[in-house]
Amino acid sequence: MIGVMNAPVDPGCVSRSDLNWLLHRAAQKLGAFAQEAAARHGVTTRGQLVLSALISEEFRRSQLALGQALGLDKTTLTAELDRLERAELIVRKPDPADRRVRVPVITERGRAVQAEVEKLHVRVESEFTAGLEPAEAHVLRALLQRLIVSDHRPDSGSCL
Template sequence: MDLAPDLGCTSRAGLNWLLHRAAQKLGAVAQEAAVRHGITTRGQIVLSALASEEFQRTQLALGHALGVDKTTLTAELDRLERAGLIMRKPDPNDRRVRVPVITEQGRVVQREVEKLHVQVEREFTAGLEPAEAHALRELLERLIAVDHGPDSGSCM
């Protein structure tokens, strides 16, 4: 049974709604890709941050860098640690502080999910010309980089 589109929802053209709806659609498919490897999109973001670090960060510094509150990050790190994808080691400068470190298994999962996410993005933008997809990414990066007030957002 085909249902007519909800014009009350699809007719909204505000930029906030458009960006949010696009992010929801892309996020849902990206989440499915991550779940295939036993993690969430949040877990993938944490693993990617840990995999790309040239130096180790404390949990507090990692949370700040990702724009995530302590409770949310701790819960995600707990899940990743139980799955064997990260370890939390004592900070050599302050043994009360923990430093999350990605494990080799975590690196494998992170790379596999990253490949899936690249494919998901490619499929999501398949209706655009390559130059349009590139322009979209550049425009979004510029909008994010401009200081429009407090940065209360999170990448998770």
């Protein structure tokens, strides 16, 4: 088991019922375990998010477009790309159409790390939702996706 998912909970914390608090607390708990899994491979959860985006792209994106797609501001994304580049998980290449623009590209090592961390994240999510029936976990995911896409206001802040 990754982390200690069944640690005692402060009863004062679980009595809250407002949706914002519940979503935040669930994300906080799941995020801590996901970060622990990512750290085993020397990346942050945000780094895994970037690697996953780069591995899934069928086209190349500038740093600016990648940041916009992930909801990461320029400073946050640049710092994360610096870390990933130092770890040789990505390289930043000049865009052939505009040499002033940098395009992050995942390396083979980055692909391997991303795949390993993805496996751990799947395991973490399975352990986190183990108290739910499979159908309940599916409904939870579907409802959260619906809530996210139904809000047509612009995204604000980082997705992590």
